[in-house]
Amino acid sequence: MEEMERKKIKRTLEIDEIIKLYLEGSSTTEIAKLSNVSPRYIRMILSDYKIGKRSFGNWKRRYKLNEDYFKTWSKNMAYILGFFIADGFISNDLQTIGFAQKEKYILEQIRNELGSNQPIFQNKQTGVYMLNLNSKIMKKDLMEIDGNTWYYTK
Incomplete structure (x- = not known):
């Protein structure tokens, strides 16, 4: 019964804010924490809006480098x-x-x-x-x- 009474958790950031944070280099996990949702939900939003995924681990680079x-x-x-x-x-x-x-x-x-x-x-x-x-x-x-x-x- 308590489960039915629980409020549905709402996303705390707007979609345009989520996309902006991702494009500025924030990870999906970081954005999820700010948005009060799961990283999977953030990835779904990025996919729905056709935002290209960064290569795995790209945001973890410790030192700067012009790779090109x-x-x-x-x-x-x-x-x-x-x-x-x-x-x-x-x-x-x-x-x-x-x-x-x-x-x-x-x-x-x-x-x-x-x-x-x-x-x-x-x-x-x-x-x-x-x-x-x-x-x-x-x-x-x-x-x-x-x-x-x-x-x-x-």
């Missing part, structure tokens, strides 16, 4: 590509590309050009600095530039 950097040719892109060929690597097991260099300032310039705030680490034994970037898109682009002839590291 290697899609457009420029002088800077050509320089970084050459540097990558000389001192870079593509991980075989992960969606990671990386640069290794003894001069930290060079990696800082590359990081800035790629629009990233990824930390640069130093190997304590060798003194070499490493910039590792996690991006399936960037890995694929770099592999396609040279016809998939890159050597992998583990």
